[in-house]
Amino acid sequence: MTGIKIRLSRFSGLGTKLFDLTSGFKLDFKPAALLLYPHQVTTAVADIAAGRNRTLLLFRLTEWSEHQVRPLLAPAAVAPLGGDGSVVDLAAGYEDEVEIESLRILSDVTTQAHNQGLPVIAWIRLNESLYLDKPAAPYLEIPLAAAEEMGVDAVILPRSAVEKGTMQYRSAVARFIAEDHGMIVRDDR
């Protein structure tokens, strides 16, 4: 627990900015943390990840594409890469098989990552078509609560869902909002 708390504290604070380097957008500022694939650990990345006020490295444990969550990296591989945490996708509102398998993966990797003292951030991939013309909150609350109850340390929520309706559920973990162009901003309000 101590290792997780220490690493989590490194990107605490309202407005803290993370950058998703796997999004394909260009990084043009020094974020508090970088979300990346293992092959993206280049010399440039290693440079900004050095020192006391370094940028933290968060590794993707899953791949989210074509409405599927696929395992990508074992949690045990994060520490040897110099990682400070991990990000796992959680599908919600897609086919049963996709959603249930996604929960199963989240449960497994959360346990494994915590054994290494690494925090886990769940990126909630909510099907936007569900809330096109209605409040998103009742849909968003279900995977948000499930992720917290599975033991994750922080969540990333889609901006489009957060803006459509006020949630009754009071989240108890650090909350980030996925903005455009790879930007992810901490917003616990």
Added chain:
Amino acid sequence: MNGSQIRLSHLMEAKDSKSYIVAADHAFLMGPSTGTFNLAETLDQVLLGSPDAILLSKGRAKLIAHIFHNPGSPALIIRADWFSGPRLFSPHLPLSRMDKFLACSAEEALSLGAEAMMVYCLASFSSEFDSLCYAQAAAAIRNCESYGLPLIAEPLPGNPFMEDEDKNQVIIESARILENLGAAALKVPYVNEDGLRRLVKAVKIPIWVLGGDLDSEEAVYQKAALQMAAGASGIVYGRNVIQAAKPAEVSRNLYNIVHEKS
């Protein structure tokens, strides 16, 4: 006496070996609802009624660990499995497939300070799902045994629309199997008084009755008293406590009913 028996005794009041347990694992399976929108606040009220134990998911147990920190605090029971059943009829994000997996190990539960772990066992839904449930229950029991942690099994009729007598029969048969597999106690649904009395005679391990759907306060008290009189070793009530208008009052009254205090 082994570690599992010692830990099981922590879920009971020493004087009468009865248990008043509050279930607060609902958001894990069905999403948040009244009482779980801010669970820490709700449980602060519930604790005023001195429950013997609280049932939580591993993630929630970590987030509100402080409620277990003081001498005399309730014991922690970890819900160790996720299953899709509660989402089958959900108005938001419904699932149509029955599935279930173990989401917590005995090691994790122990490291969270748990005194016991709990798993579902959906019986008679389908032969494949029965096999899956019993296999998971057996695996969880073996895992818990090696750490001296009691495993509480929750046999539920897989088909909620079957006749009461059939439900009783399914619960009794499943309870016997789970006892033989090594479950330390059972959390069971209440069908009727006759069924509960037969179940209590059918197995030797403690029987705790779950509260089920939200009911009026008076009906809840009557039901709890009846269940205890029928031979239950305790109750595991959730929605009727955490969704009550006055959780502290309901919690205290249920404690008094279970432990026969005025």
